[in-house]
Amino acid sequence: MKKTSLKPFNSFGVDAYAKKFVSVNSEKQILDFLDLNKSEKLLILGAGTNILFRNNIQYPVIKIDIKGIEIINEDDKEVLISVGAGENWNELVWWCIDNDFGGIENLVSIPGNVGSAPIQNIGAYGKEIKDVLESCRGVFVENSSIKIFNNDDCNFSYRSSVFKEDLKNKFIITNVTLRLSKIHHKINTEYSSLKQFLKENHINKPTLKNIAESVSKIRSKKLPDYKKTGNAGSFFKNPTIGKSKLKEIGLSFPDLVSYNIGKSKYKISAGWLIEKCDFKKKEEKNVSVYKNQALVIINLGKAKGIDIYNYSQKIKESVRKKFDILLEEEVNII
Numbered sequence: 001m002k003k004t005s006l007k008p009f010n011s012f013g014v015d016a017y018a019k020k021f022v023s024v025n026s027e028k029q030i031l032d033f034l035d036l037n038k039s040e041k042l043l044i045l046g047a048g049t050n051i052l053f054r055n056n057i058q059y060p061v062i063k064i065d066i067k068g069i070e071i072i073n074e075d076d077k078e079v080l081i082s083v084g085a086g087e088n089w090n091e092l093v094w095w096c097i098d099n100d101f102g103g104i105e106n107l108v109s110i111p112g113n114v115g116s117a118p119i120q121n122i123g124a125y126g127k128e129i130k131d132v133l134e135s136c137r138g139v140f141v142e143n144s145s146i147k148i149f150n151n152d153d154c155n156f157s158y159r160s161s162v163f164k165e166d167l168k169n170k171f172i173i174t175n176v177t178l179r180l181s182k183i184h185h186k187i188n189t190e191y192s193s194l195k196q197f198l199k200e201n202h203i204n205k206p207t208l209k210n211i212a213e214s215v216s217k218i219r220s221k222k223l224p225d226y227k228k229t230g231n232a233g234s235f236f237k238n239p240t241i242g243k244s245k246l247k248e249i250g251l252s253f254p255d256l257v258s259y260n261i262g263k264s265k266y267k268i269s270a271g272w273l274i275e276k277c278d279f280k281k282k283e284e285k286n287v288s289v290y291k292n293q294a295l296v297i298i299n300l301g302k303a304k305g306i307d308i309y310n311y312s313q314k315i316k317e318s319v320r321k322k323f324d325i326l327l328e329e330e331v332n333i334i
Contacts, residue, residue: 009048009063011111013230014305016053018043020060025067025086027139027146027174033062034144042141043334044172046085049111050120050232051332054305064115066174069095079180080134085115085173089122097208102185103132103178106194108212109219111226111233115173119163120330121156125215126191130156136163137175147171159237159330187211193218222293230299231290235312236270236327249323270319270327271295277318287311309333 004021007013020037024030041059045051065086073080079101083092093108106127116122117129118136133156136149155162163171187206189195197214198206206214224231241249243264250256253276258266274294282288286303288311290296297312316327 004061006048006053006057006061009045010051010053011047011049011226011230011232012052012299012303012305012308013226014053014299014303014308016056016305018057018061021063022060023063023065025065027066030062030064030139030172030174031144033060034139034141042169044169046113046116047088047111049226050116050330051334052232052305052308053334054309055334057334062172064113064172064174066115072177074182077181077183079182080177081180082175082177083114084175085113085138087114088112089114089117093212096180097212100208101180101182102187102208103127103180104129105208105211106188106191106215109216114176118154118156118161118173118176121154121159121161121164123159124219125194126188128156130154130161132178132180134177134179136173136177138171138173141170141172158240164332223296224290224292224298229290230303231296232331234270234295234330235297236274236295236315237330238267238270239273239325239327240265240267241325242266245325269295273319273323273325273327274315277315277322279315279318284311284314289315 004018006016006018022033024033037060043057043059043061045061045063066084067086068084069087070082071079072082089112090109092114093104096104106125107122110122110124118133122129130151133151136154139146163173185208189198189206194214197218203210223233240261246258246266256268257272258268261267271294274289279289280291280294285307286300287308288298288300290298297308299308319325319327
């Protein structure tokens with residue numbers, strides 16, 4: 001292990017250094033690494049597509065590159081697939097579509113690796129990984145013990161899980177098992193922009209491939225390619241507000257769009273809130289929001305991690321002052 005630049009390992013493209021860095025491709029290598037780094041704080045790194053480095057990392061960084069996709073059980077209706085944490089998520093989605101396995105087609109084009117998907121409970125266009133996740137296998141950092149978490153054990157919530165909360169940097173996911181359909185796929189077309197796209201393109205009975213291709217095209221128009229423009233996708237979570245707050249905002253802003261999520265709770269667009277605070281017109285130290293989606297903060301050139309962080313906090317404060325709503329980061333800030 002040696003001092004290593006983390007610039008190739010984060011989608012913001014910020015330059016930061018790790019005091020110690022190692023890439024592992026098996027559970028055994030993780031156990032060996034933990035044995036050599038007992039009692040040290042660790043940073044567990046996947047593809048680096050949902051992380052912002054504010055400074056250099058003064059403790060060991062372990063990058064999980066465990067590969068492999070295996071069918072472990074199947075019948076006429078369903079299939080269980082076991083996937084290494086280091087597999088690319090988008091490539092897995094297309095592998096499933098090629099095999100006519102249904103359940104994650106709406107989650108196409110989400111950057112990152114498979115091991116990070118349950119941590120974030122990734123979701124898009126009406127689906128979340130919690131809908132298909134059977135279990136996660138991994139290693140506890142503290143004592144190197146191995147455990148399998150079933151779906152209920154993961155404590156999934158909106159863009160979060162036990163791995164992001166109580167077990168953050170305490171548990172290393174090595175493998176994910178998904179339960180997918182082989183027939184009678186439950187194709188979800190209810191998300192408004194997806195429904196509209198299918199209608200405009202006269203796709204009345206969409207297949208898994210139709211859904212994935214449609215979502216890919218919608219995403220490419222809304223989100224920049226991080227390989228060309230540094231970003232980590234949605235920087236903030238869409239906030240949930242009550243009925244009275246919704247009515248209050250709606251009186252001043254009739255164009256407010258909301259989604260009823262039950263129990264008199266409504267989800268509203270964080271991007272819309274940010275745009276109403278005029279951040280599409282604000283650029284600072286090579287940082288701005290993306291022209292097509294204000295929820296995405298972008299590195300315009302050689303921005304430092306701390307510059308991106310400071311810009312994000314100005315967004316939070318502006319939204320708080322204007323709407324009395326405190327945005328919560330979706331990106332993991334280190």
